Amino acid sequence: MAEAAFRQGYTALGFSCHAHTSYESFTMSPDATEKYKADIHRLKAEYAGKMDILLGIEQDIFSDLPTVDYEYVIGSTHSLLIDGAYHAVDAPSITETVKTEFGGDWYALTQAYFMLHSTIIDVTSCDIVGHFDVVRRFNADDRYFDTANPRYRSAAIDALTETLKKCRVFEVNTGGMYKGGLEEQYPQTWLLRELLERGGEVILASDSHDIVSLGYKFADMEGLLRSVGFDHRLTLTPDGFAAVKL
Numbered sequence: 001m002a003e004a005a006f007r008q009g010y011t012a013l014g015f016s017c018h019a020h021t022s023y024e025s026f027t028m029s030p031d032a033t034e035k036y037k038a039d040i041h042r043l044k045a046e047y048a049g050k051m052d053i054l055l056g057i058e059q060d061i062f063s064d065l066p067t068v069d070y071e072y073v074i075g076s077t078h079s080l081l082i083d084g085a086y087h088a089v090d091a092p093s094i095t096e097t098v099k100t101e102f103g104g105d106w107y108a109l110t111q112a113y114f115m116l117h118s119t120i121i122d123v124t125s126c127d128i129v130g131h132f133d134v135v136r137r138f139n140a141d142d143r144y145f146d147t148a149n150p151r152y153r154s155a156a157i158d159a160l161t162e163t164l165k166k167c168r169v170f171e172v173n174t175g176g177m178y179k180g181g182l183e184e185q186y187p188q189t190w191l192l193r194e195l196l197e198r199g200g201e202v203i204l205a206s207d208s209h210d211i212v213s214l215g216y217k218f219a220d221m222e223g224l225l226r227s228v229g230f231d232h233r234l235t236l237t238p239d240g241f242a243a244v245k246l
């Protein structure tokens, strides 16, 4: 991954593996977490003077390991916790969850997601808000719920407003476009407008799990951000965030 990024001219590359959770098999085990940190430190040394390697973590709202060893933290919500059971919002099982837990009401489910995600800063103390509307992951072409529905939008706006009180940096994430055939990035363009109006900042992320998706659609995203009215985006450096003119 680092070699591919370096060849493509990247000056910095951040790694943010999924933090350990007790209930999801794809997340890093505590042992794997230690190995991950060691691996990234080794890469840092290897690329010193050529490309900045940053050690980050994607901290799930239900992660149970601390975030102290990382240079940046992305805070993400992947599941709802209902009556002691976890229900993923970014898995196909969401179509079952809506039936069993929400009586088939997609807007009740999305509202529950946004309410939970609006607490992400308090829970994870993250630097960057991860895939803000990931609840759309399996909603390509609005097949299950209408993202223009006032119930959906007001829940999203409430969460956005609440989140912005504590963290201003939101990820513009193309992972769902690459993996899930979504026509829009996270957050959707109408949400980016709301974000800009409220003084939010954006940083690009491709949520890459492979080399091919590295920087996926970043040029398109920069054009989109310009059209929305952003005059800069943020990037991460070893000294923290820096602005990049759009």
Ligand SMILES: [Zn+2]
Residues within 6 Å of the ligand: 058, 076, 078, 130, 131
């Ligand atoms: Zn995620």
